[in-house]
Amino acid sequence: xxxxxxxxxxxxxxxxxxxxxxxQGLKGEAxxxxxxxxxxxxxxxxxxxxxxNILRIDHLWVLPALKNLxxxxxxxxxxxxxxxxxxxxxxxxxxxxxHKIENxxxxxxxxxxxxxxxxxxxxxNLDTLKDLMICSxxxxxxxxxxxxxxxxxxxxxxxxxxxxxxxxxxxDFRLFVAAFLPKVVYYEYKMIQSHERDEGALLFRSQLLxxxxxxxxxxxxxxxxxxxxxxxxxxxxxxxxxxxxxHLFELMFQNDFDGKTLMKIGDEAKEILDEFEEEFLxxxxxxxxxxxxxxxxxxxxxxQFKRNVDLALAKSQQESIGHMDLFMEKKKKLFSMIKxxxxxxxxxxxxxxxxxxxxxxxxxxxxxxIHDTWLLxxxxxxxxxxxxxxxxxxxxxxxxxxxxxxxxxxAARYMTTASLQPxxxxxxxxxxxxxxxxxxxxxxxxxxxxxxxxxxxREDRLVNRAKAWLHNLVSNxxxxxxxxxxxxxLEINHFLDIQRDEFDVLAAMEVGPSxxxxxxxxxx
Numbered sequence: 001x002x003x004x005x006x007x008x009x010x011x012x013x014x015x016x017x018x019x020x021x022x023x024q025g026l027k028g029e030a031x032x033x034x035x036x037x038x039x040x041x042x043x044x045x046x047x048x049x050x051x052x053n054i055l056r057i058d059h060l061w062v063l064p065a066l067k068n069l070x071x072x073x074x075x076x077x078x079x080x081x082x083x084x085x086x087x088x089x090x091x092x093x094x095x096x097x098x099h100k101i102e103n104x105x106x107x108x109x110x111x112x113x114x115x116x117x118x119x120x121x122x123x124x125n126l127d128t129l130k131d132l133m134i135c136s137x138x139x140x141x142x143x144x145x146x147x148x149x150x151x152x153x154x155x156x157x158x159x160x161x162x163x164x165x166x167x168x169x170x171x172d173f174r175l176f177v178a179a180f181l182p183k184v185v186y187y188e189y190k191m192i193q194s195h196e197r198d199e200g201a202l203l204f205r206s207q208l209l210x211x212x213x214x215x216x217x218x219x220x221x222x223x224x225x226x227x228x229x230x231x232x233x234x235x236x237x238x239x240x241x242x243x244x245x246x247h248l249f250e251l252m253f254q255n256d257f258d259g260k261t262l263m264k265i266g267d268e269a270k271e272i273l274d275e276f277e278e279e280f281l282x283x284x285x286x287x288x289x290x291x292x293x294x295x296x297x298x299x300x301x302x303x304q305f306k307r308n309v310d311l312a313l314a315k316s317q318q319e320s321i322g323h324m325d326l327f328m329e330k331k332k333k334l335f336s337m338i339k340x341x342x343x344x345x346x347x348x349x350x351x352x353x354x355x356x357x358x359x360x361x362x363x364x365x366x367x368x369x370i371h372d373t374w375l376l377x378x379x380x381x382x383x384x385x386x387x388x389x390x391x392x393x394x395x396x397x398x399x400x401x402x403x404x405x406x407x408x409x410x411a412a413r414y415m416t417t418a419s420l421q422p423x424x425x426x427x428x429x430x431x432x433x434x435x436x437x438x439x440x441x442x443x444x445x446x447x448x449x450x451x452x453x454x455x456x457x458r459e460d461r462l463v464n465r466a467k468a469w470l471h472n473l474v475s476n477x478x479x480x481x482x483x484x485x486x487x488x489x490l491e492i493n494h495f496l497d498i499q500r501d502e503f504d505v506l507a508a509m510e511v512g513p514s515x516x517x518x519x520x521x522x523x524x
Contacts, residue, residue, distance in 0.1 A: 009075055011056045012049060017063070020047060050074070057081045071096070072114070079103050093118070094136070101125050115140065116161070123147040132157055138188075139164035145173060149180055149211065159186040175200035179208060239465045240291030243284045248458055249277055252400075252451045259447040262407060264427045265414045272410060276403035283396045287462075335502075393459040397452060404448045411440055 010016070021039050024047065046068035054074040060066070061084040069085065070092040077097045082088070083106050091107065094116035101120060104110070105128045112134045113126075120140040126132065132154050138161045145167035151157055160181065162168045170176070177184065178192045179200030185191060201208060242248065253259055263269050341358050415434050418424045426434070433443050 009053045009055045012054055012059045014059060014062070016049070016052070017041075017047070017059065020049060024048060060085060082107065104129065111156075117164075123150045126150075127153070129154070130156070134159040136161040137165075138162055138168075141165065142167050145170065145176060148177060151181055151184070152215070155183060157181070157184055159189065160184050161188050163188050172200075172203060175203055179204045180211070239462045239469075240288045243288040243291070243458075245284075246277070246281055248284055248454065249280050251458075252454045256447050256450050258433055258443040259407075259450075261429045261433060262411060262443075264430050265410060268410050269407060269414075272403065272406045276399060276406075279399045280396060283399060286395075287393070291462075393455060396455050400448070400451045400455065404444060404451075408440075408444050411444070412437075415440065 018039075021041075021044060025039065041062050043065055044063050045065055047063065047066065048070040050070055051073045054071065054076055057071065057076060057079070058081050060069070060081060064084055065087055066085050067087055068090045069088060070090075072092045073095040075097055076093065077099065079093065079098060079101065080103050082091075082103060086106055086109065088107050088110055090112040091104075091110060092112075092114040094114045096118050098115065098118040098120060101115065101123065102125050104113075104125060108128050109131060110129050111131050113129070113132060114134075114136045116136045117139040120137065121142060123137065123142065133156050135151070135154075135157060136159075142162065142165040147167070148162065151160060160177065162173075162177075167173065174187060174192075175196055177187050177200075178196040181187075182197065263273060338358075411434065415437070418426055418434070432439070434440055
């Protein structure tokens, strides 16, 4: 029996997770050391919480790196509180009391999902699991076998199990799966044979053809939507999305009910609107095309900037390597000289006093040389570190102003004509607006303000996004360069510390009698 098993129904908590991690972790000496050092919960990739009478899923946010989670053989009734486990690859919820598939949307990396032996009646809410490869949902309460068709959207699904559901009791159900799920290789863990697919395709030919026609139309809509979204995303990078069409124009009149009502004045009003729309869309296209042109220019400039930075870094790196090679060459000569002194002492060709004096002199030279090399390398590094529409929118406002003046003149003439002809027919929607000149003037002013607000907001959005993009670009460049600079400084200091330590070790080697304490202090 699992050592974590409990008798009382419970909710997942900190203590339960800690105990299971200890019991399911490394064994022996490795386990003892792991417990002493503490288990890094943010690095745990697998845990089994089985046979523990768990009523509710909770507290798993403390394991953000989790890839394999088993909650089988519990009392869980609802799938919940898994939204932080975005790295999850395998999820086992079998042998529980779950009634509905839900709250799995963020688990986009999930490849294996097991829901065997629950109370599920519908196959649903799995659309985001594009990487799903294995799904077991047997021994549930799924009655409608057409729900199997839901799995057609999962292009990577290879293994499916629905055994034990009422819908799977039909003798031709395996053929149904073979026909409608051509990507699935295994059903009930047995490979689907080619003759089963052929037999199923023939048996369900009519339904399959109808389904494929519907899917073709749906796919066409999806492709078109994705193309539009991709285009909008591309245009968003140039900050002019939806300015290539009539989106902004329609937005101006979206809530301008009085402005739309005035179109009932007649052909003259519609002609004024059409002329305004044509001019306004031309201005929108100007902004759109200018944004696209500037995006291309900006992209090239950024690429050129990055190439120049890379070249500067490469040049600095080569110069640094040159200085380090020179340092290592001088170090080699110095170390060879010190070893010669040591041999001379051993051969009594050099006295201890002379040896100590030579080491003292070379220690000073070596310290100066290390400092000079540090200055050269740091100098190179700091050099690299330190190097590191309005008019068109005004045109739109002018066009809108001209439109409002024209529509105001048109409405005034319409009112005059209506007042001079007692039997003049006026649409009922116009009567409240044209009842008095003051009411008309207020309506036109409201429309004008509404239109200008839409134009102003779009201009502000474009300008603010451009400024935000520039700020983010500069901030990211600075952040990356500061990080790189700090790493390089640490490397330089570490390299020279090692060289200094090697000299100290060599110079401190005992030859003959012990070295003069004053000399040793000078070297440290």
